[in-house]
Amino acid sequence: MTIGLYAPGASALHRLPAGVKLGALVAASLALFAIPSTIVALAAVPVAFAVYLSTGLGLNRLILELRGPALLLCFVFVFHALAGSVEEGIAAVARFAALILLASAVTLTTPVSEMAALVERLLGPLEPLGVNPAKVGLAIALAIRFVPMIAEEYRQIREAQAARGLDRNLLALVVPLIIRTLKAADDLADAIEARGIET
Amino acid sequence: MTRDVSTRDIVYIALFAALMAAVNLVPPIQVAFLPVPITAATLAVMLAGCLIGAKRGGLAILLFVLLVALGLPLLAGGRGGLSVFFGPTAGFILSWPVGAYVTGWLTEKNWPRMNAVWFFIFSVIGGIGVVYLIGIPWLALVAKLSLFDAAKGSLIFVPGDLVKAIAAAAIAETVRRAYPLMQAAR
Amino acid sequence: MIVLDGVSHAFDGRPVLADLSLTLAERRIGVVGANGSGKSTFARLLNGLVVPSAGSVLVDGIDTRRDAKAARRKVGFVFQNPDHQIVMPIVAEDLAFGLKPRGFGKAEIAARVDAALSRYDLAHLRDRPVHQLSGGEKQLIALSAVLVLEPALLVMDEPTTLLDLRNRNRLAEAVAALPEPVVMVTHDLDFIAGFDRVLMIEDGRLAADGLPAEVLPFYRERMR
Structure with missing residues (x-):
C-alpha cells in the first residue's frame, strides 16, 4: 500500500x-x-x-x-x-x-505499514504497563479507514446544505458530519463485536 | 493506558483522529483583521476534548500525531512525516494531545452544567492555554531563543485560536444536545 | 438453530420487543416490519449484540447472556451499510482481521482469505483499498469477511437497502447459493418471497409467522 x-x-x-x-x-x-x-x-x-x-x-x-x-x-x-x-x-x-x-x-x-509495524514492536515492552500494541494497531488501521469515509460524508453533506444555501455555514457542515460519522463509528464497533472479536 | 479502553472507545479514538486529519485538509481561512491565516488543527483538539472526554479525546489526538509521525501528510498544507518533529514548532504539535486531555477532563468534571460558554472556556484553557504553555518553552529551548521572543512570535496566532474556540463551543453545544456522548453511548 | 424463550427488551426504559417465544430452524427466514417496529433489535438479539432484558436467546444451545462471545462466533452478521462494517483499509486485511484472534498462522489466514474471495469471484479486489470499491463490491466483501469466519448461520440486517438493482440481484444469487441458514431482516419483499418462513414484527410483537405466501400479502395489506 x-x-x-x-x-x-x-x-x-x-x-x-x-x-x-x-x-x-x-x-x-x-x-x-x-x-x-x-x-x-x-x-x-x-x-x-x-x-x-x-x-x-x-x-x-x-x-x-x-x-x-x-x-x-x-x-x-x-x-x-x-x-x-x-x-x-x-x-x-x-x-x-x-x-x-x-x-x-x-x-x-x-x-507507512512498515512504520506502523515498528510502532507495534516498540510498544511491546510497554505491555506490562497496560499498553496493548494490537489495540494501537487496530486504532491506526481504523483511522486510515475513516479518512476517505469522512471525506465522502463531507461531500454529501456539503451538497445537501448547498441545496438550501447553507454550504458556507460551519455549524451546518460540521455538526451533521460529526453526528453521521459517530453513527458510523457506533455501527462499526457493533460490527467488530459481531465478528466475535473482543479487545 | 489502553487496558481500560473498550472496542467502542478505540473506534471513537480512531474516528476523532481521522476527523482531525480531515479538518486539516480544509484549506487555511484568511480572516481580514487577522495577520495570519487560521488553520483548523486546534479546532479538532478542542472538539475531541469537548465531545469524547479526557482519555478518549487525548488518545485520539495522540493517535493523530502518531499517524503524522508514521509518514501520513495530515498536517495543514499536506505536511507530515518525522521531519515536523525535528522542526522548531514540534512542541505545539506534541502539546495537542495534552490540550485535548485537559479540555476533556474539565468537560467531564462539569458535564451536568455544560453549555456553550463553558465549552468555550474549557476550549481556551486546553486548546490555547496548554498548547502555548508547552509549545512556547519548547520553541525557546530548541531554537535557543529567549522565552519572551518565542512568545512574541507565537502570539500572532492567538486571535485565530479564539475564533476556533468560539466555533468549537458552538459545534460542541449543538452536538451535545443531538447525540449524548459523555454517558458513553450504549 | 436459535431458540427465543419469553424474550422482552427495553432500551432506556422504553420497551422495544415484548414476549417473543420462537424456534428458528428453517433454512431461510425473512423478517419484515415497519421502521421502528423493533426488527433491527430482533436481529441483534440473535447474535448477542443485544442481550434481552428478560427471557433467553439460545444459539445452538449457547445462552447469549452467559457467553455472548461464543454466540457471536456461531452467528455471522451482515449489516445494512458495508462501509460501517468493513474495519480495515485494504480488502484482504479486512478478511484477515477476524481470523487473526482465532490463532491461525499467516499462511493459513492467507489461504482462507483467498478461498473466501474466490467464492464470489472477488480475487482481483484482494489488495485494493476498500474506499475505491463500488457499493455492491463492498457488500460482497462484507459478506465474505463474515463467511471467512465460518459461522453456523447468518443474520442479515437490510443488506440490500443501499444496493442498486444489479447489485441487489447479485447479492440475491450469493445468498441463494449459501449452504448456511439465513435470517434476513428486509424491506425487499421479493427477496424473501421464496424463503421458507417469514416473521412479521409490529410494535415489538410478533404479528404474523408463516409461509411467505401467507404473511407477505397480510403485511402488504397492513402497510397501506
Whole structure:
C-alpha cells in the first residue's frame, strides 16, 4: 500500500530496516543538540543533504518538503539576529535544516505499514504497563479507514446544505458530519463485536 | 493506558483522529483583521476534548500525531512525516494531545452544567492555554531563543485560536444536545 | 438453530420487543416490519449484540447472556451499510482481521482469505483499498469477511437497502447459493418471497409467522 509521503525506490536507505533508520535519526538529533558547536551544526547540513540525495528522490520533492519549514527557519534566524547573535541564529537554523533533511529522508524511504509495524514492536515492552500494541494497531488501521469515509460524508453533506444555501455555514457542515460519522463509528464497533472479536 | 479502553472507545479514538486529519485538509481561512491565516488543527483538539472526554479525546489526538509521525501528510498544507518533529514548532504539535486531555477532563468534571460558554472556556484553557504553555518553552529551548521572543512570535496566532474556540463551543453545544456522548453511548 | 424463550427488551426504559417465544430452524427466514417496529433489535438479539432484558436467546444451545462471545462466533452478521462494517483499509486485511484472534498462522489466514474471495469471484479486489470499491463490491466483501469466519448461520440486517438493482440481484444469487441458514431482516419483499418462513414484527410483537405466501400479502395489506 503506498499511502502517505513514502516514495518507492531501491536505494540503500530504502532497504534499511525502519528501526535502524529511526534509531540513527534519534541519535543524530541528540548529538546535534548536545554539541553546542556552530561548526558541527554547519558541517551536518551537507552530510544530511548527501543522505537525502542518496535516496534517489529528486529535488522537486525536497523543495515541496521544505517549503513549510523554510519560512519557520527564517523567523528563527530573524529573532536571533534581532537579539544580537547572528552566529547563534546560523547554528540554530543549520541544526534544524540538517535534522529536517534526515527525518524527511527516513519518512520518504519507509512505507507507512512498515512504520506502523515498528510502532507495534516498540510498544511491546510497554505491555506490562497496560499498553496493548494490537489495540494501537487496530486504532491506526481504523483511522486510515475513516479518512476517505469522512471525506465522502463531507461531500454529501456539503451538497445537501448547498441545496438550501447553507454550504458556507460551519455549524451546518460540521455538526451533521460529526453526528453521521459517530453513527458510523457506533455501527462499526457493533460490527467488530459481531465478528466475535473482543479487545 | 489502553487496558481500560473498550472496542467502542478505540473506534471513537480512531474516528476523532481521522476527523482531525480531515479538518486539516480544509484549506487555511484568511480572516481580514487577522495577520495570519487560521488553520483548523486546534479546532479538532478542542472538539475531541469537548465531545469524547479526557482519555478518549487525548488518545485520539495522540493517535493523530502518531499517524503524522508514521509518514501520513495530515498536517495543514499536506505536511507530515518525522521531519515536523525535528522542526522548531514540534512542541505545539506534541502539546495537542495534552490540550485535548485537559479540555476533556474539565468537560467531564462539569458535564451536568455544560453549555456553550463553558465549552468555550474549557476550549481556551486546553486548546490555547496548554498548547502555548508547552509549545512556547519548547520553541525557546530548541531554537535557543529567549522565552519572551518565542512568545512574541507565537502570539500572532492567538486571535485565530479564539475564533476556533468560539466555533468549537458552538459545534460542541449543538452536538451535545443531538447525540449524548459523555454517558458513553450504549 | 436459535431458540427465543419469553424474550422482552427495553432500551432506556422504553420497551422495544415484548414476549417473543420462537424456534428458528428453517433454512431461510425473512423478517419484515415497519421502521421502528423493533426488527433491527430482533436481529441483534440473535447474535448477542443485544442481550434481552428478560427471557433467553439460545444459539445452538449457547445462552447469549452467559457467553455472548461464543454466540457471536456461531452467528455471522451482515449489516445494512458495508462501509460501517468493513474495519480495515485494504480488502484482504479486512478478511484477515477476524481470523487473526482465532490463532491461525499467516499462511493459513492467507489461504482462507483467498478461498473466501474466490467464492464470489472477488480475487482481483484482494489488495485494493476498500474506499475505491463500488457499493455492491463492498457488500460482497462484507459478506465474505463474515463467511471467512465460518459461522453456523447468518443474520442479515437490510443488506440490500443501499444496493442498486444489479447489485441487489447479485447479492440475491450469493445468498441463494449459501449452504448456511439465513435470517434476513428486509424491506425487499421479493427477496424473501421464496424463503421458507417469514416473521412479521409490529410494535415489538410478533404479528404474523408463516409461509411467505401467507404473511407477505397480510403485511402488504397492513402497510397501506
